Amino acid sequence: xxxxxxxxxxxxxxxxxxxxxxxxxxxxxxxxxxxxxxxxxxxxxxxxxxxxxxxxxxxxxxxxxxxxxxxxxxxxxxxxxxxxxxxxxxxxxxxxxxxxxxxxxxxxxxxxxxxxxxxxxxxxxxxxxxxxxxxxxxxxxxxxxxxxxxxxxxxxxxxxxxxxxxxxxxxxxxxxxxxxxxxxxxxxxxxxxxxxxxxxxxxxxxxxxxxxxxxxxxxxxxxxxxxxx
Ligand SMILES: C[S@@+](CC[C@H](N)C(=O)[O-])C[C@H]1O[C@@H](n2cnc3c(N)ncnc32)[C@H](O)[C@@H]1O
Numbered sequence: 558x559x560x561x562x563x564x565x566x567x568x569x570x571x572x573x574x575x576x577x578x579x580x581x582x583x584x585x586x587x588x589x590x591x592x593x594x595x596x597x598x599x600x601x602x603x604x605x606x607x608x609x610x611x612x613x614x615x616x617x618x619x620x621x622x623x624x625x626x627x628x629x630x631x632x633x634x635x636x637x638x639x640x641x642x643x644x645x646x647x648x649x650x651x652x653x654x655x656x657x658x659x660x661x662x663x664x665x666x667x668x669x670x671x672x673x674x675x676x677x678x679x680x681x682x683x684x685x686x687x688x689x690x691x692x693x694x695x696x697x698x699x700x701x702x703x704x705x706x707x708x709x710x711x712x713x714x715x716x717x718x719x720x721x722x723x724x725x726x727x728x729x730x731x732x733x734x735x736x737x738x739x740x741x742x743x744x745x746x747x748x749x750x751x752x753x754x755x756x757x758x759x760x761x762x763x764x765x766x767x768x769x770x771x772x773x774x775x776x777x778x779x780x781x782x783x784x785x786x
Pocket of ligand 1: 614638641644689691692711
């Protein structure tokens with residue numbers, strides 16, 4: 558950088574620290590992000606009616622993940638945690654026609670529901686639901702067989718899932734992991750969510766992993782995004 562370059566930052570409002578982000582900013586972002594189509598809205602209504610918990614990703618998080626997948630020219634994606642199939646469908650829509658999402662789900666009820674909605678979706682040919690625990694299914698996937706992975710299941714297993722995904726995802730591929738903000742309880746003295754402590758431990762672990770360049774993006778409940786080095 559040349560010495561004559563004008564200072565980029567001036568004053569407190571443009572310091573090296575990030576601006577504080579409030580819920581108003583998130584509403585602002587959401588209002589400026591292409592939303593869901595009728596199919597996804599209906600999928601969520603039907604999932605709620607079927608007693609499936611509404612813990613899918615937000616539309617603006619889906620948009621960010623789609624942008625990242627497109628930028629990475631991803632064709633093969635692995636997901637742990639299918640739930641109702643919402644994120645799998647969103648990710649599949651960002652892949653080329655011969656792309657594939659292999660999504661892993663331990664709950665038979667969730668897998669049944671997801672399979673029925675995926676079959677009715679525009680990306681049915683691009684999604685496979687693999688039934689079982691992530692810890693059992695991931696080891697069956699070949700090394701370097703994916704361009705990206707998304708972890709969105711039991712937080713206590715994230716470290717194990719990460720190690721597996723570092724094997725499965727190709728160099729320069731993406732590894733994303735949800736809920737880095739521990740369901741909003743990241744800084745609580747006595748978090749009520751039983752997975753919050755596991756999230757904190759995983760966050761600390763991620764910060765030490767040298768095989769990835771990664772950062773938490775403050776969208777949704779905090780999304781880890783890493784590129785495999
Ligand atoms: C947060 S939801 C996934 C949401 C989904 N990715 C979305 O945004 O549409 C977590 C899912 O992980 C599943 N799950 C929990 N433990 C699991 C495990 N050990 N292996 C695979 N799936 C698991 C749960 O049954 C649940 O359906």
